[in-house]
Amino acid sequence: RGGSTETSRALKYILHKGFPGGRNSSVPEVLIIISDGKSQGSTAMPAMQVKERHITVFAVGIKFPRWEELHVLASEPPERHLLFAGDADDAANGLYSTLSDPVCTATAPGCKVESHPCERRTLETVKELAGNYVCWKGSQQPNAVQVSLCPFIRWKRVLIKHPSRCFRTVCPDPCDSQPCQNGGTCVPEGLDRYHCLCVLGYGADVHCAAKLSLECGVDLLFLMDSSAGVTLEGFLRFKAFLKRFLQAMVGQDSPVNVGVAQYDDDVKIPIELGQHKDTFSLIKLIDALNFSGGRTLTGRALQYIAQHGFRSTPVFADVQDDLPRVVVLLTDSKSQDSVVEAAKYVKDQNLFWIGVGSSFMRAELTTVTGNPQQTIVYSDPQDLFNRIPELQRKICSVSSPEGCQAQSLDLAFAVDASSGVGLENFLRLRRFVRSSCLHFVINRDVTQIALVIYGSKAHTAFALDTHTSNSAVLQAIDQVPFLGDSASAASALLHVYSDVMTVQKGARPGVNKVVVLLTNGGGMQDAAAPAQQLRHNGILVFVVVLGDAERDMLLRVAGSPSYLVHISSYEHLQYYQGLIIERICEEARSPVNLCKPNPCMNQGVCILGPGSYRCQCHGWEGPHCETRVLRGDSPRSPALPPRSHVQWSPRGLQHFSRALQHSKR
Numbered sequence: 001r002g003g004s005t006e007t008s009r010a011l012k013y014i015l016h017k018g019f020p021g022g023r024n025s026s027v028p029e030v031l032i033i034i035s036d037g038k039s040q041g042s043t044a045m046p047a048m049q050v051k052e053r054h055i056t057v058f059a060v061g062i063k064f065p066r067w068e069e070l071h072v073l074a075s076e077p078p079e080r081h082l083l084f085a086g087d088a089d090d091a092a093n094g095l096y097s098t099l100s101d102p103v104c105t106a107t108a109p110g111c112k113v114e115s116h117p118c119e120r121r122t123l124e125t126v127k128e129l130a131g132n133y134v135c136w137k138g139s140q141q142p143n144a145v146q147v148s149l150c151p152f153i154r155w156k157r158v159l160i161k162h163p164s165r166c167f168r169t170v171c172p173d174p175c176d177s178q179p180c181q182n183g184g185t186c187v188p189e190g191l192d193r194y195h196c197l198c199v200l201g202y203g204a205d206v207h208c209a210a211k212l213s214l215e216c217g218v219d220l221l222f223l224m225d226s227s228a229g230v231t232l233e234g235f236l237r238f239k240a241f242l243k244r245f246l247q248a249m250v251g252q253d254s255p256v257n258v259g260v261a262q263y264d265d266d267v268k269i270p271i272e273l274g275q276h277k278d279t280f281s282l283i284k285l286i287d288a289l290n291f292s293g294g295r296t297l298t299g300r301a302l303q304y305i306a307q308h309g310f311r312s313t314p315v316f317a318d319v320q321d322d323l324p325r326v327v328v329l330l331t332d333s334k335s336q337d338s339v340v341e342a343a344k345y346v347k348d349q350n351l352f353w354i355g356v357g358s359s360f361m362r363a364e365l366t367t368v369t370g371n372p373q374q375t376i377v378y379s380d381p382q383d384l385f386n387r388i389p390e391l392q393r394k395i396c397s398v399s400s401p402e403g404c405q406a407q408s409l410d411l412a413f414a415v416d417a418s419s420g421v422g423l424e425n426f427l428r429l430r431r432f433v434r435s436s437c438l439h440f441v442i443n444r445d446v447t448q449i450a451l452v453i454y455g456s457k458a459h460t461a462f463a464l465d466t467h468t469s470n471s472a473v474l475q476a477i478d479q480v481p482f483l484g485d486s487a488s489a490a491s492a493l494l495h496v497y498s499d500v501m502t503v504q505k506g507a508r509p510g511v512n513k514v515v516v517l518l519t520n521g522g523g524m525q526d527a528a529a530p531a532q533q534l535r536h537n538g539i540l541v542f543v544v545v546l547g548d549a550e551r552d553m554l555l556r557v558a559g560s561p562s563y564l565v566h567i568s569s570y571e572h573l574q575y576y577q578g579l580i581i582e583r584i585c586e587e588a589r590s591p592v593n594l595c596k597p598n599p600c601m602n603q604g605v606c607i608l609g610p611g612s613y614r615c616q617c618h619g620w621e622g623p624h625c626e627t628r629v630l631r632g633d634s635p636r637s638p639a640l641p642p643r644s645h646v647q648w649s650p651r652g653l654q655h656f657s658r659a660l661q662h663s664k665r
Contacts, residue, residue, distance in 0.1 A: 264295060295336050412516070514587050
């Protein structure tokens with residue numbers, strides 16, 4: 001605002017007006033004066049009166065303050081209440097330290113207040129003798145002048161430093177314990193929090209720790225492309241990736257046998273499977289691998305590894321010799337021989353294949369692995385190292401059985417059998433359904449499967465409760481006919497809603513329900529509404545589309561991109577089976593609403609209870625409102641529970657539903 005420095009008037013204003021908006025006297029009052037200490041009037045008396053009112057006064061000097069005045073203003077002890085704004089960090093820390101004890105008593109756990117030597121600086125004007133000069137003075141004698149030497153004084157501004165003591169709160173650095181591993185950098189966040197900046201390949205853990213979840217016991221063989229197509233730079237990149245992976249994932253006690261092979265025209269296995277257990281030896285051998293630069297014969301390499309890659313026997317007595325066999329193919333070059341026939345051959349050798357390459361290799365890698373879920377693609381060279389945690393998860397997934405072995409599930413396939421699909425492609429869809437059923441345990445207590453085929457109308461090939469074994473279901477699938485007329489996916493989904501996923505047709509309350517719609521995208525115009533109706537009743541709709549189709553319309557039917565799989569051709573359908581089974585099983589493990597779909601018949605209302613439900617009936621009775629109440633019924637015995645108020649647990653519901661279905665037959 002400008003003007004003169006009237007600190008004394010400011011203090012008198014505080015004495016007269018108090019703290020604007022202040023609370024009652026139980027709350028400590030703190031006054032912070034920021035000044036150069038050069039007030040136009042005396043501050044001693046108003047400063048004393050302010051402190052007599054138990055107001056804690058901090059004096060913060062700015063520029064080159066007059067410390068004597070600031071000492072008068074500050075509370076006792078002055079060394080803890082006198083601060084210098086020239087060192088902003090130190091002033092703020094000192095202010096916090098003093099407020100923390102004893103005013104606020106808010107010092108963080110583990111912190112302490114320390115004193116340290118500091119300086120108070122000010123700029124003062126002092127007189128300095130510059131020398132002497134000849135000056136003329138008057139004389140007692142008339143008409144005479146006296147000559148003498150006079151001192152020459154000049155004023156000089158001098159920076160004066162006053163030694164003092166300052167106080168600050170010192171807290172332990174959360175990074176003092178060096179929590180970040182494997183070269184990670186610790187970045188503190190406040191007094192007690194931090195985060196780690198991890199080097200590439202270690203970002204999956206908050207402390208950059210190696211995620212040694214290769215606790216899954218496997219025989220692991222890396223097949224590395226060393227052809228001219230991958231170039232020397234690409235080969236060295238794969239070597240660096242392999243070393244980083246082993247450093248991060250393989251420890252001395254890891255139950256995994258590692259081997260490395262490389263190929264171009266020929267295939268070599270310089271590191272035999274299981275011959276080296278310590279990471280240091282493996283890395284030294286990987287460093288010694290040389291680039292060969294021949295043709296890219298990936299198909300030949302696949303067959304060679306399937307025949308010869310796992311012949312060596314582990315030399316360690318405590319290592320099993322019947323571990324799952326995993327091959328990781330590292331390539332960034334299109335094969336110059338066919339991988340299709342080789343892929344068919346290796347699939348019969350009980351090997352689990354994982355493909356790693358850049359994005360333009362996706363199709364070829366999927367052909368090799370037979371499943372997009374076993375393919376890892378990276379967008380740029382640095383992104384390759386970010387895929388280490390993903391590769392680790394895929395390697396250990398070989399130990400997890402496919403399908404929903406222990407999960408109860410009601411599963412219905414709705415298959416397009418219209419002329420738009422054609423007989424040949426319909427047979428492919430039928431084989432896909434057949435092979436998918438092999439991944440489930442089919443019986444009354446685990447998985448029930450229904451099959452619906454549709455053209456312009458939908459037909460139930462078999463209901464959920466028709467077959468109670470895998471062999472019976474497989475045999476029934478082989479008998480399903482081709483229809484050949486126009487397609488209506490809407491009629492198929494409505495049929496599933498009203499005639500398949502119902503208690504009367506074998507659907508079990510308390511069990512997750514999934515519909516898999518297999519279609520070429522035809523006849524989908526009105527399918528969004530019945531699909532939404534199914535979802536509203538707790539039934540997942542999973543849409544598998546083959547060929548060209550409008551994606552927006554498909555998304556409305558599926559409800560989410562997570563439940564839509566778009567496959568370019570019928571020939572590639574088999575490669576997506578693992579993905580589809582995995583998504584179905586994720587749904588089987590999700591929480592279930594016992595009242596969706598409604599298990600109560602004849603417009604009964606389902607009422608949820610803790611771990612159970614009951615049906616509230618109107619004009620009907622029975623656990624599911626399945627029996628009509630006839631006029632003139634004799635009164636029930638008081639010993640019996642009131643009608644329509646029986647509560648059912650999921651297991652009891654399944655047994656009752658089964659008995660009810662048998663009685664209806």
